[in-house]
Amino acid sequence: MAAGVHETTLGLDHRKLAMWVFLGSEFLFFGAFVSAYILYLDATAGGPNVDIFDIPFTSISSFVLLMSSLTMVLAHNAHVRRDMRRMRMWILATAGQGAVFLGGQVFEFTVFYREGLNLTESPFASAFFVLTGFHGLHVFVGILLLLSLYSLTLTGKVKPNQDLKTEMIGLYWHFVDIIWVIIFTVVYLIPELAMGS
Amino acid sequence: MSHSTTTPRRSVFSRPTAETGFSSWITTTDHKKIGIMYFFTVLVFFFLGGVESGVIRAQLAQAENSLVTAEIYNQAFTMHGITMVFLVVMPLSAAFFNYLIPLQVGARDVAFPRLNAFSYWMYLFGGIFLYSSFLLGGAPNGSWVGYAPLSLDSVSNMAFYAIGLQLLGVSSLSAAVNFITTILNMRAPGMTFMRMPMFIWMSLVTNFLLLFAMPIIAVALFMLQFDTVFGAQFFNPATGGDPILWQHLFWLFGHPEVYIMILPAMGIVSEVLPVFSRKPLFGYAAVAFAGAAIGFIGFGVWAHHMFTSAIGPVARSAFALSTMFIAVPTGIKIFNWVFTMWGGKLRFTTPMLFAIGFVSMFTIGGLSGVTHAVVPHNAQQHDTYYVVAHFHYVLFGGALFGLISGIYYWFPKVTGRLMDEKLGKLHFWTWLLGFNLTFGPMHMSGLLGQPRRTAILPAELGGAVELYNLMSSIGLLVLVVSALVFLFNLITSIRSGVASGPDPWDARTLEWLSASPPKHYNFDTIPSVSHRDEFWHRKYAEDEAGQPVAVPAGASSEHVEPDAAHAREAEVGDGTDAAHDGVDGGHIHMPDPSYWPLVMCLGFLPLAYGLLGPTPWLIVIGVVWVIIGYFGWVIEPVAEGDDDDPVVEDPAATRSGVAAH
Numbered sequence: 001m002a003a004g005v006h007e008t009t010l011g012l013d014h015r016k017l018a019m020w021v022f023l024g025s026e027f028l029f030f031g032a033f034v035s036a037y038i039l040y041l042d043a044t045a046g047g048p049n050v051d052i053f054d055i056p057f058t059s060i061s062s063f064v065l066l067m068s069s070l071t072m073v074l075a076h077n078a079h080v081r082r083d084m085r086r087m088r089m090w091i092l093a094t095a096g097q098g099a100v101f102l103g104g105q106v107f108e109f110t111v112f113y114r115e116g117l118n119l120t121e122s123p124f125a126s127a128f129f130v131l132t133g134f135h136g137l138h139v140f141v142g143i144l145l146l147l148s149l150y151s152l153t154l155t156g157k158v159k160p161n162q163d164l165k166t167e168m169i170g171l172y173w174h175f176v177d178i179i180w181v182i183i184f185t186v187v188y189l190i191p192e193l194a195m196g197s
Numbered sequence: 198m199s200h201s202t203t204t205p206r207r208s209v210f211s212r213p214t215a216e217t218g219f220s221s222w223i224t225t226t227d228h229k230k231i232g233i234m235y236f237f238t239v240l241v242f243f244f245l246g247g248v249e250s251g252v253i254r255a256q257l258a259q260a261e262n263s264l265v266t267a268e269i270y271n272q273a274f275t276m277h278g279i280t281m282v283f284l285v286v287m288p289l290s291a292a293f294f295n296y297l298i299p300l301q302v303g304a305r306d307v308a309f310p311r312l313n314a315f316s317y318w319m320y321l322f323g324g325i326f327l328y329s330s331f332l333l334g335g336a337p338n339g340s341w342v343g344y345a346p347l348s349l350d351s352v353s354n355m356a357f358y359a360i361g362l363q364l365l366g367v368s369s370l371s372a373a374v375n376f377i378t379t380i381l382n383m384r385a386p387g388m389t390f391m392r393m394p395m396f397i398w399m400s401l402v403t404n405f406l407l408l409f410a411m412p413i414i415a416v417a418l419f420m421l422q423f424d425t426v427f428g429a430q431f432f433n434p435a436t437g438g439d440p441i442l443w444q445h446l447f448w449l450f451g452h453p454e455v456y457i458m459i460l461p462a463m464g465i466v467s468e469v470l471p472v473f474s475r476k477p478l479f480g481y482a483a484v485a486f487a488g489a490a491i492g493f494i495g496f497g498v499w500a501h502h503m504f505t506s507a508i509g510p511v512a513r514s515a516f517a518l519s520t521m522f523i524a525v526p527t528g529i530k531i532f533n534w535v536f537t538m539w540g541g542k543l544r545f546t547t548p549m550l551f552a553i554g555f556v557s558m559f560t561i562g563g564l565s566g567v568t569h570a571v572v573p574h575n576a577q578q579h580d581t582y583y584v585v586a587h588f589h590y591v592l593f594g595g596a597l598f599g600l601i602s603g604i605y606y607w608f609p610k611v612t613g614r615l616m617d618e619k620l621g622k623l624h625f626w627t628w629l630l631g632f633n634l635t636f637g638p639m640h641m642s643g644l645l646g647q648p649r650r651t652a653i654l655p656a657e658l659g660g661a662v663e664l665y666n667l668m669s670s671i672g673l674l675v676l677v678v679s680a681l682v683f684l685f686n687l688i689t690s691i692r693s694g695v696a697s698g699p700d701p702w703d704a705r706t707l708e709w710l711s712a713s714p715p716k717h718y719n720f721d722t723i724p725s726v727s728h729r730d731e732f733w734h735r736k737y738a739e740d741e742a743g744q745p746v747a748v749p750a751g752a753s754s755e756h757v758e759p760d761a762a763h764a765r766e767a768e769v770g771d772g773t774d775a776a777h778d779g780v781d782g783g784h785i786h787m788p789d790p791s792y793w794p795l796v797m798c799l800g801f802l803p804l805a806y807g808l809l810g811p812t813p814w815l816i817v818i819g820v821v822w823v824i825i826g827y828f829g830w831v832i833e834p835v836a837e838g839d840d841d842d843p844v845v846e847d848p849a850a851t852r853s854g855v856a857a858h
Contacts, residue, residue, distance in 0.1 A: 008382040014308040018378045021408060025370060029412035032446060036420070036431065043437030045430070119429050123438040126429035130419065148831070157832055 019168050023175045030179050033131040034186055037124075041191055045122035050191040052117055054108070061104030062184050065139075068097035069177045072170045079163040087166065088150055094173065095146040098139050105136050128187065135183055138176045145169045212789040212834060224790035226310035229715060231317050232296030233611065236604075238321055239289045240684075245328065246280035247680065249273045250673060254635075258670035260656040260663045270652035271338035272354075276327075278341030279358065282458070283365050284324045286592060289600050290461035291320070291369075294376050294400055296611065300708035300715060301394045303385025303724045308378040310788040311830065316372040318798035323364030326805050330357035337361075340650055342451070345432035345443040349424050359422045360805045366411045366418075367801075373407035376400060385707070387726035391485075394706040394730075395478055398485045399464025402492040403457055409496070410453040417446035426810045441506055448499035456495040458592055459559070460488060462599025463530060466552040469606050470534055472704045473549035474541030477730060480533040487526035487533075494523040504575045513572050520570035527563055531556060546702075547621030551602030554629055558594025562587055565640065580650070583643025589636040601628075601683075609701045613713040614694030620686040627679035635672030638665035705730040718785045793833055797826025 008014065041050070075090035109129070112118075119129045149169055152158040158165050215221040225231060252273035256264050265273070295313065299306050307313050330336045337358040339348045348355040380401045384393070393401075421443070423429035430436045432443050471478045478484060500508055500516040534556050543549070565587040568574050578584055608616050642665040647658055654666055700709045710732050711719055728734040737745035804819025 009384045009388075010382050012382065014378050014382055017382055018308065018374050021377050022370075022374050025374075025408045025412050028409050029416060032413050032416035032449075036416075036442060036446075039439065039442060040431075040437070043439075045436040119423070119427060121430070122436050123430045123433070126420075126423065126431050126438075130423055130429065130431075134419075148828070152832075 013164055015168055019171050026175065033134065037127040037131050037187055040123040040127045043123040047121040047125060048115060048117045049124065052112055052115060053188050053192060055188060055192060058188055061101050062180060064097050065101040065177055065180055068094045069174050072173045076163065076166045076170045079166040082160040084153055084160055088153055091146050091150050095143050098143045102136055102139055132183065135179060142173050142176050212791055223795055224792055226314050226788045226790055227717060228295050228299050228307050228313060231313055232292045234317055235288050235292035235295060239285055239292060242280055242284035242324055246277055246285055249277035253277060254670040254673045256652060257654050257666045260654045267652040272336040274650060275337045275340050279327065282341060283362065286458045286596050288320050291372055293461060293603055297396060297708060298376055298379055298400055300711060300719055301397050301706055302380060302383055302388060303707050303720065303726065304379065304383040305719050306788060307375050308383060309375050311791050311794050312371050312375050314794035315798060316368045318795050319364055319368035322798055322802055323361055323368060326364060326802065327357060327361035330354060342447055345440040348421060349432060356425055356809050359418045360808050363415060363418050364801060364805060366415050369407050370411045373404040376404045385724050385726050392726055392729045395467035395484060396464035399460045399488050402488045403460045406453045406457045406492055406495065410450045413446055414450035417443060444503050444506055448502040452499040453495045456491055458596045462555060462596045465599045465603035466534060466555050468706060469548050469552040469602050470537045472702050473544045473546055474538045476537055476541040479536035481729060483529055484533050487529040490526040491523060494519060498523055501569055504572050505579045517570050517572050521567060524563065524567050531560055547618055547625060548602045548606035550625045551598050551605065555595060555598040555602060558590055558598055562590030562595055565590065578643065580648055581643035582639040582647045582649060585649055586636050586639035586643060594632060609697035610708055610713050612691055613697055614690055615697045615701060616690040616694060617686050620682055624679055624683045624686060627675055627682065631672050631675030631679050634675060635669045638668045641665050705733040707732055718787055791833060793826055793830040797823055797830060800826050
């Protein structure tokens with residue numbers, strides 16, 4: 001850790017503080033999209049509504065994404081212990097699970113598209129695709145970050161004592177997971193339960 | 198330091214080294230140079246926004262005028278609004294943030310110097326992108342509020358608005374992250390929150406507002422973008438889309454945006470008034486907390502822009518109350534500024550005049566703002582020139598007067614020279630006259646029914662309204678003359694102003710401890726802070742009657758750090774970069790310049806043009822370019838002192854100065 005080398009007012013590394021500040025802003029970004037989705041739940045223009053969701057399928061891909069947070073923690077933990085071999089292994093595992101989640105999303109989108117739910121169908125469809133699509137984009141950026149971290153440890157640009165870099169990417173990754181928990185609950189589960197009752 | 202033993206290899210990833218000339222500016226990561234670049238870019242956009250206001254006022258100078266077409270008129274008032282909000286007032290505040298935040302908190306630079314350069318280039322390219330619309334089929338013409346479904350219309354040119362503002366938002370957001378980190382984490386030892394200069398307080402609140410408001414406008418703009426280019430249905434009423442959603446999102450950003458524009462100016466006058474009243478700021482804690490309260494409540498008043506939309510009586514009542522409530526912290530600040538001047542030894546210099554102009558003009562704008570909170574009044578005033586008068590009193594009489602006060606006040610710090618006082622006073626009085634002549638009559642013409650955003654002034658509104666409009670148009674001519682006086686003063690003073698020395702105003706805050714202009718590394722030794730208004734307390738002690746007594750330079754008392762007094766004495770000497778005894782110059786590591794912020798930002802231009810829809814290849818080129826820029830940025834050799842977790846032989850060496858907390 002960098003403690004003791006950099007003197008900062010709050011005793012936190014700049015980059016870590018900046019990442020927290022930035023993620024605070026990201027909450028508002030997704031908050032606005034989630035609000036629009038809730039507003040447009042019934043604005044389906046006669047097209048498919050929330051019944052189209054396949055809850056068991058999405059639950060599995062959500063579970064995979066949540067588990068990737070665990071492997072991210074293990075990667076950071078390995079980096080702190082200077083165990084770069086295990087660190088790289090867990091980084092790949094995290095990126096892999098992220099890719100599985102993204103693959104699931106692409107599959108889901110294709111199924112919905114075939115069943116008549118596309119971006120231009122209704123405000124409901126637009127809100128759904130743009131919200132989950134932007135989350136998918138965040139996962140994609142996270143995978144890019146993980147893979148660059150992986151290759152930079154191979155070339156020696158990220159050194160065993162620079163575990164802060166892993167921690168930063170971990171913060172971002174956990175954030176993307178937390179946002180998915182909110183999206184899965186609000187977008188998939190609650191309307192389904194409300195419709196079912 | 199760790200890797201200075203080998204001769205650096207020159208490669209594409211080597212960091213540029215130019216210290217003078219053109220390439221030193223485009224590669225700079227120095228917060229002071231970036232602040233100056235912001236300032237001069239703002240001057241150019243201010244000129245363009247002024248030309249657009251000229252089109253508006255020429256057209257409205259007489260009733261039933263046909264000088265310009267309605268299409269040109271629409272583009273002129275839309276671009277005038279976008280320019281003045283996003284390309285003038287906000288970046289002019291950013292110029293002050295850049296130049297002053299590190300100096301006032303006693304730091305050598307911002308937390309992320311390359312990100313800082315990135316913010317500037319995004320701002321510049323966002324502005325260029327917006328203005329290129331004039332050459333590419335017409336500028337945005339649906340007003341700066343971009344209301345759907347008008348903004349979805351294919352003839353509205355609002356795609357440039359949707360994407361251009363997105364670029365500017367990226368700039369603001371990255372700057373906000375940078376400045377918040379700098380303020381929270383890089384304060385000089387001993388500078389607690391209650392010892393921060395008031396400008397730093399207001400900058401902190403402003404940047405938090407940016408942090409939370411920018412993503413909301415980003416969401417709204419993405420929706421607009423998806424609707425226009427990809428056929429999404431967010432705002433299409435035919436399929437159940439709700440244009441009111443646009444208004445909610447826009448004003449949930451748009452009202453905090455008002456405070457984003459006014460709070461930096463409030464911070465500036467909170468610095469200027471005490472210095473020229475020779476008294477500390479009255480009610481420091483109240484001013485700071487009122488600023489924070491404005492920040493919080495500012496997010497809870499947006500729907501007063503929508504009283505005439507279908508939002509229901511409960512929402513109207515709630516937002517009427519919250520809107521009246523936000524006048525309380527604003528009033529607290531105004532009374533504190535007045536009490537600061539009360540009983541002070543006032544010096545009516547140009548910055549002081551503009552600060553007083555700010556307090557009085559902003560009070561008028563604030564009071565007419567309270568009238569909007571009253572729902573029936575609001576219904577009468579909505580989209581009339583009364584509203585135009587109100588927000589120009591807030592943003593021109595308020596924000597711009599405050600920012601100009603700051604320009605005169607800190608000009609000696611930036612250039613080492615004073616601006617001409619006679620020309621400055623001429624500028625102030627003509628500016629005040631021109632401003633009131635332009636915008637004062639709009640209150641009346643608005644109440645008499647003149648609508649906003651209408652190219653033709655209808656003759657049936659009556660002769661009084663025509664007279665008021667003629668007065669406004671003449672007022673703009675006065676403002677133009679006044680602006681030319683300012684520009685002349687600025688240019689001649691940069692070249693041949695009277696040398697100022699490091700502390701021409703007998704000021705109170707840390708930036709005046711540094712030389713004028715400050716050295717590249719700002720301070721010889723990072724100052725240790727033990728008081729609010731630290732610099733003042735280094736210069737003055739109190740006698741038995743509580744009156745300030747000057748501490749002789751070089752003398753050591755409990756208030757004066759021996760090394761600081763030494764540094765000040767040395768800087769008073771010649772203000773040059775001469776080596777001083779006892780400074781830690783040998784250990785100061787400043788961030789190296791870098792090409793990558795510019796390279797990465799350039800990639801956003803093809804991306805932005807691609808998103809307009811002509812060809813997806815431009816998007817691909819842009820994305821690849823940005824990613825290449827990003828990796829160049831990441832693997833660029835780290836600068837000494839800028840790097841992370843360096844192998845440090847002597848940890849004390851990087852602390853550069855007193856580290857006792």
